[in-house]
Structures are given as structure tokens and as C-alpha cells.
Amino acid sequence: MSEDKKKKIIKTIKIDVDKCNGCRACEVICSSFHASPKYSSNNPARSRIRVIRDPYRDLYVPVYAGEYTVAECAGRDKYTIDGKEYDECLFCRASCPSRDAFKEPDSGLPLKCDMCEGEDEPLCVKWCMVDALTVEEREEDVDEEEVSPEELEIGLESLADKYGIEKLRDIVARMSEKD
Numbered sequence: 001m002s003e004d005k006k007k008k009i010i011k012t013i014k015i016d017v018d019k020c021n022g023c024r025a026c027e028v029i030c031s032s033f034h035a036s037p038k039y040s041s042n043n044p045a046r047s048r049i050r051v052i053r054d055p056y057r058d059l060y061v062p063v064y065a066g067e068y069t070v071a072e073c074a075g076r077d078k079y080t081i082d083g084k085e086y087d088e089c090l091f092c093r094a095s096c097p098s099r100d101a102f103k104e105p106d107s108g109l110p111l112k113c114d115m116c117e118g119e120d121e122p123l124c125v126k127w128c129m130v131d132a133l134t135v136e137e138r139e140e141d142v143d144e145e146e147v148s149p150e151e152l153e154i155g156l157e158s159l160a161d162k163y164g165i166e167k168l169r170d171i172v173a174r175m176s177e178k179d
């Protein structure tokens, strides 16, 4: 068996909750960048980053859209950090059946952060004036075979499970008409 290892640069966005002031510029630029045509509109409900805001408690939590999950979890814990109470769901990145977060408002399809594919820098990071969002890079070893994950297939499969293949086909057809 081949022991070949390749290096892969993994980029992640680090969130500093204490610096976030809830301005929502990140939501505006993300939804605008992903509008079709690009920059034609902005609607935070279409953003891949959402800022959970509770100004009375000075609580702002930016959360990135992660993977779609077919089943809701059982986690309903509360956390107290620096005297502020957080619901466990606040930190969750999943688009899940029990809440509306990270779902495209018209189709209900799950949204996922794509790190602003094609841009030099994630736009939410660029637009965050207080550096609550910063890019971090790390290098990881990957096996040769792991270089082409079948993420797309897995994503489509779970969507087909949820919406049915007919509806998925309709949605894809409508999306290609818009282009």
C-alpha cells in the first residue's frame, strides 16, 4: 500500500465573539456575493453566516453554515461563558429540520459556507471592520486516496432523501434557467 502523503492547506475562519458588535456587515456581503446575478440583491436570510443577536444582553454570536443534517440532535444544553448564558443550538452550524437557520428562503435548500470560492479572501472577513473574523491556515497531511472526497455526491444524496428526486430535479432546472 502506498504511504504517499500530500500536504493540504486548510483554511478556517476564527471567530472572536468578544469583538463582534452585531453590525451584520458579514451577512450583507455574503448574501450579496451569493445572489444571482452576483451583487444584485442582499438578503441576510440567504447569508451563509448568521449573527445571533441579543443586544440587551450584549450577546452577538456569528455562526457559519456547515453541513446539512437530516435529523435534529438531542443537545439542548446551556452554557455560561463570562456570565452570559448561551443555548447550545446557538453555536450549531448545521442546517437542520428543527430550525430555519441556513436554509434558502425560497426553496428551503440548505446553505453552506463555501469560503467565497474564487475570491482571494473570504468577504465576510474583509468586511468585518473590528477583526471579529480572521482567517487561519494550517497544513495537514492527506492520503493520496483522500484527495477527491465525494462530498458533492453525499450532499446530493441527502438532498434527494429529504426533498425527493423529482423536487430536486425541478429546483436544479429552475436554478439553471436563472443563469
Ligand code: SF4
Pocket (backbone or CB within 6 Å): 019, 020, 021, 022, 023, 024, 025, 026, 027, 051, 060, 062, 127, 128, 129, 130, 131, 132, 133
Ligand atoms: S461584520 Fe464582524 S462585527 Fe459585524 S456582525 Fe459580522 S462578525 Fe460581527
Ligand code: SF4
Pocket (backbone or CB within 6 Å): 029, 030, 031, 033, 047, 048, 049, 064, 065, 112, 113, 114, 115, 116, 117, 122, 123, 124, 125
Ligand atoms: S466565507 Fe464567504 S461564503 Fe462563507 S460566510 Fe463568509 S462571505 Fe459567506
